Amino acid sequence: MMLSQKSADTVRATLPAVGAAIGSITDLFYRKLFEAHPELLRHMFNRGNQAAGIQRQALAGAVAAFATALVEHPEVRPDAMLTRIAHKHASLGVSPAQYPLVHRHLSAAIAEVLGDAVTEEVAAAWDEVYWLMAGALIEIERRLYAEQGVLAGGTWRPWEVAERVQETADVVTFRLRPADGRPAPAFKAGQYVSVQVELADGARQIRQYSLTNPPGATVRSITVKHVRGGTDPDGEVSGHLHEHLREGDVISVSAPYGDLVLDATDAPLLLASAGIGCTPIVAMLEDLVDRGHQAPVITVHADRSPADHALRADQERLVTKLARGSAHVWYERPGDAWPAERTGRVDLTGVEIPDGVHAYLCGPLGFMRSVRAQLLERGVRPSDIHYEVFGPDLWLAQD
The missing domain is CATH 1.10.490.10 (Globins)
Incomplete structure (x- = not known):
């Protein structure tokens, strides 16, 4: 070119x-x-x-x-x-x-x-x-x-809500199955789908949500945080899903896409997330458990509080199933019993980073910049640090 x-x-x-x-x-x-x-x-x-x-x-x-x-x-x-x-x-x-x-x-x-x-x-x-x-x-x-076996632009299919699970006060998991009788498309751990909904004013708005189940599952799961204020006007799509989507309802969902996927590697891994950025990480952990990954897998997560930590039990369960898994969590409001060194922002000083580690980051841009900088200081190669931004990629605009 x-x-x-x-x-x-x-x-x-x-x-x-x-x-x-x-x-x-x-x-x-x-x-x-x-x-x-x-x-x-x-x-x-x-x-x-x-x-x-x-x-x-x-x-x-x-x-x-x-x-x-x-x-x-x-x-x-x-x-x-x-x-x-x-x-x-x-x-x-x-x-x-x-x-x-x-x-x-x-x-x-x-x-x-x-x-x-x-x-x-x-x-x-x-x-x-x-x-x-x-x-x-x-x-x-x-x-x-x-x-994906679709024509250009023809990504949409109807999916039915098989189950709705309230994860936290503002996070819901929707388990989906194809409503057209065709097989669910294959995907890779870390990928997302687009969801299109018709809002009260007739607009058909689209948002992306990571798939949180293992790639081999026939039912697909998306975990949606109700955005309140901020850049999305009162979370018009997430709010619609939370308030209106119930078991048996049908929505339009795209084929799975996304380039933040686990390489087929036996290298040590560091999976770092903040807030709802845990969703692709959970899918990656599911995949690693299914693969029987033997190298160290270090998970790092930051959240507002234990009550706000969506999919916390899933992460803990999956880490314990790994041969050499470890979990490190930081909370802004942890409660009295939480260790001081794990309160506030993520600090990797006390976390062992193996040689040759491949890192995957998902969360707010400031969080990912901080974790990336700490990893570079610890000698991790830039080419081995991968990231996912929910929404437009502002990293390019600010680097």
């Missing part, structure tokens, strides 16, 4: 100006896109992320990172970033036909924000950047759809 030399020189020269204005460009892009196609905001994009500007930041970070990679490392395609985006797109049912639409409004936004600086040469160079990125994503998404 390489830019033409002429375009590479132009992008390199204009990258500082585009980078400085990328937030304004993406903000205008989304406004133009939704003015022309309001159905996309109602039925595909997360309205909460749009209102908070989070999706804009993520898009800006991705475009800037991709363009930078093209001019600084033209011999290497940024597959990690592209794959993460493609998995999210596939879970939403994005199709190749939508890329020209995005191109039209993004090009118009660049031209409007940068004005006379966008010469024909500059426009052509940035068009080349866009279509290199779009072409790579379309190809990865085509492969992902083919692996």
Whole structure:
């Protein structure tokens, strides 16, 4: 994947100006896109992320990172970033036909924000950047759809709620089975599905939830925290699921996607989570138990209190089944008997980190940054630290 030399020189020269204005460009892009196609905001994009500007930041970070990679490392395609985006797109049912639409409004936004600086040469160079990125994503998404045996964009199937389990005051597990009689699709531990619900105003909003059961199970489980306030306007989808979804109800669920999956490795593992980020970790633990993993498995979890710790019993049960499993938990409000060194933020100082460990992180960005920094200080290779962000990937926008 390489830019033409002429375009590479132009992008390199204009990258500082585009980078400085990328937030304004993406903000205008989304406004133009939704003015022309309001159905996309109602039925595909997360309205909460749009209102908070989070999706804009993520898009800006991705475009800037991709363009930078093209001019600084033209011999290497940024597959990690592209794959993460493609998995999210596939879970939403994005199709190749939508890329020209995005191109039209993004090009118009660049031209409007940068004005006379966008010469024909500059426009052509940035068009080349866009279509290199779009072409790579379309190809990865085509492969992902083919692996699931669905046509591009045709990811949705009806699933029935077989059981509803109240885990904590604001977390519920829904056990789901296919409502169309077809087999449940295979998945890998750590992957997620998209859930689409029709809200009171007729909008069909989509959110992603990790699968928490072992990959071999026929019934699928998602564990949903009721988001209250924050970026999602009062948790409109999670609230709908909590308040309205009962046994026997049918919802639309995507095929499983997500690139944070366990490698087939015998290496030591560290699985770190915070809050509802425990959900993919539980699936990984289930998989490791089923595999009979013999190397050390260190689990690290941070939460507000024991009462808020969803799937706590499952984590404890699975860790004890592992040959060399250990659990380390930090609570903000633990109660009198909890050790002082395990109160507050995660501190790995007293945790033994084996040589060659592979780490998987899931939780708020600040938590993952802190744990990653501590692991790097302990000598863990950056390539052996993997992460999952619930929602738009702001890591790219802030690194």
